[in-house]
Amino acid sequence: MAKLLANRRGAPGISWRPQGTEELCEFVNSTNLHRRGPQVRFAIARTADDTIVGSVGFHSISMTHRSAEVAYDLHPDEWGRGLATAACRSVVGWAMTQGLTRIQATVLSGNQPSLRVLERSGFEFEGHLRKYRWVEGIAHDALMYSYVQT
Template identity: 40%
Template structure:
């Protein structure tokens, strides 16, 4: 059983377990050192790589995500393994980065081995994680930025109930080139200050 603090609200809430995913073939768990080679391999697959902002990640680069679910920092990121129920192999990852505790917001990030595309995995796991973040962590806003060329991820984010808020021009450099990203958000409430 996982015990840790996501620290989005300065560790005022502790979690006894990860969200439970209702999917026939996958579940969520903390990342393991044994996952790093498989993760690096599929992230460097051209079909995946061309639509991400990763910069040819190595096993060493990705190992920085190990144990982040138990970090004591208020703005710590969270990245979890999406693992197969049959064989416990890494299928993908999902989590939050760019966490802003004071605003109770975070940015969703996920990736999936192309062998598992088109099976509804990212949508199912994303819905569970975002719902958990709203209901159990206390996040008000979960946002996602998607390269404008990543049509598959745009469809996935929209199936998760995210609303497009606009196009951010030259928002992030991707391997040295300024690229446009769509901004999406899923809110826990209305967010109106008036």
């Protein structure tokens, strides 16, 4: 997973790049379901061999405002199979059962595959955020999407 996130060519839409396995392990170990915290992350694994091919979860969780931001990443070899969409739909459905009413997502404006995941998962476009994310020293625009429980 560290190699996936560090790979600029294979993961151009990811704005967080751990510097190595140690930093990634620290992040993973800080997120577990048995304590409340600002983030929760789940592995995406292939059913056939249980190999981890990505992750999906929430950060910026606010139980006060019943909201969170979803994020996901998937190894490029797994793109185009519907895994990210299935994972996104699944965690959003779960989050609604946990008392959240709003899930939002910010996507770098050029990341068309991620935009399709959100649209297929029932998210709606809310706005354009100028110079919102810094990636490799450059400010990038992002698009805000949301899924709101009705």
